[in-house]
Amino acid sequence: MRRAVTPGSFDPVTKGHLDIIVRSSRLFDEVIVAVLVNQAKAGMFSVEERLDMLREVTAEYPNVRIESFQGLLVDFCRTQGAGVVVKGIRAVSDFDYELQMAQMNIGLAGIETLFMPTNPLYSFIASSLVKEVSKWGGDVSAHVPDVVARRLAARRPQ
Template identity: 75%
Template sequence: MRRAVCPGSFDPVTNGHLDIVGRASRLFDEVIVGVLINQSKSGLFTVEERIDMLREVTSSYDNVRVESFRGLLVDFCRAQQASVLIKGLRAVSDFDYELQMAQMNIGLAGVETLFMPTNPLYSFLSSSLVKDVAKWGGDVSAHVPELVREALATRLTQP
């Protein structure tokens, strides 16, 4: 079985993330969306909320599942029996960082990294940017699934 991991924090998941997951799902028998648990960072959404949103918005893909992980990504890949990572690249600046990570991952555990160029529609999109725009009342409906837009609106209007 050809199995790949799409890792990230997904706080929140964007249409750019979903584009990469959807394209990867056509290339691999199984795609595992790995949600990083980073205890040194507090996200807008809890890990459980992010997992729930991801499961909902990827439910149309029969070969995609969502799991959380902490620690080294290569250890998560080993535990999932996945030998490939899928990383979306928006710009050259992403490549500089991701190349270093890819080289470390192949050296540590023989895990390959496949870089997918982002669809130009999403080349500027990031979770941080979506949160900032939503926080100030901007319309993010073109950039996230409706479920996520609603969750952002609810979370950002709470005192």
Template identity: 75%
Template structure:
């Protein structure tokens, strides 16, 4: 079975993430979305909330499952019996960092990294930017799934009045 991992923090999941996950789901028999538990960072959404949102918005793909992990990504890949990581690249600046990580992952555990260029319509989207725009009441509805849009409004936008 050809199995790949799409890792990230997904705080929150965006349409750019879904584009990469969906495209990977057409290339592999199974795609595991690995949600990183980073104890040194406090996310806007809990790990459980992120996993639930991801499970709901990836259900349409059929061959995608969502799991959380902590520690080394290569250890998660080994535990999932996945020999490939799929990473989306938005810009050259992403490549510099991701290439170093890919080379380390290959050296540590023979885990290959497949870089997928982001669809140009999503190339400027990041979870951080989405949260910042949503915090100030900007319209992010075209950039995130509807359930994420609703969750962001509830979490970030103070009630009027």
């Protein structure tokens, strides 16, 4: 079985994230969306909320599984039997950082990294930007799945 991991914080999941997940699901028998638990960083949404949103937006893809993890990504990949990490790349700046991570992952555990260029429709979307625009009342519904847009609106200061 060809199994891949698409890791991230997904705080919140965007249409850019979803695009990478869906395209990966066409290439691999199973795709594990791995939500990083970083206890040193407070997110807008709890890990459970992120897992719930991801499960809802990927429900129609039977070969996509949603999990959370702490620690090293390569350790998570090994426990899941996944030899490939899929990372979306929006710009050259993403590549610079992700290349270093990919080289470390292959050196630590032989885990390969597949860089998938982001669909140009989503190349400017970042979770941090979505949260900032939403916080100030901006309409981000074109950039996130409906469930996320509703949850962001509910978090807006009144």
